Amino acid sequence: MDSTSLKRLQIIVPALLAIPGRVTMLGISRWTAEGGSYRSVQRFFNTLIDWKNVQWSLIRHYFLNTSDTFILAGDETVVTKSGKKTFGLDRFFSSLFGKPVPGISIFAFSLVSTKLRISLPLLTQQMIRSNEETNPEITTKKNKVKKKITMYQ
Numbered sequence: 001m002d003s004t005s006l007k008r009l010q011i012i013v014p015a016l017l018a019i020p021g022r023v024t025m026l027g028i029s030r031w032t033a034e035g036g037s038y039r040s041v042q043r044f045f046n047t048l049i050d051w052k053n054v055q056w057s058l059i060r061h062y063f064l065n066t067s068d069t070f071i072l073a074g075d076e077t078v079v080t081k082s083g084k085k086t087f088g089l090d091r092f093f094s095s096l097f098g099k100p101v102p103g104i105s106i107f108a109f110s111l112v113s114t115k116l117r118i119s120l121p122l123l124t125q126q127m128i129r130s131n132e133e134t135n136p137e138i139t140t141k142k143n144k145v146k147k148k149i150t151m152y153q
Contacts, residue, residue, distance in 0.1 A: 008044040068115040
């Protein structure tokens with residue numbers, strides 16, 4: 001991570017932890033200290049950052065201990081969400097509700113420390129369902145149309 005992105009991250013993180021309610025770039029810029037203009041927040045979020053390396057270096061420097069035992073765990077979580085414009089919004093099964101609910105699905109791999117009793121996320125990724133999974137009847141109709149077209153040619 002370059003020094004400019006690191007400085008911006010140091011300004012943005014306290015604002016993210018302090019901001020109440022809805023989190024937007026404008027809200028973050030209002031809650032930042034000196035150097036956290038709206039344009040700086042935009043530049044930070046437009047920067048490509050290899051978050052896996054950032055997370056791993058934080059874990060390696062602050063939490064890894066040779067006397068500790070770690071467990072690798074993976075879990076998928078559904079966050080309920082209303083609206084129609086959220087990227088990846090679909091219906092996912094929620095065990096809390098016992099039925100499919102509208103929301104987004106997030107999968108995480110974590111190292112679980114048995115000594116410190118904490119979970120250290122290594123990878124967090126939003127799960128996006130393909131068109132074949134979301135609308136199987138539409139894809140089968142398209143396949144039938146393609147077959148008919150190829151038969152007549």
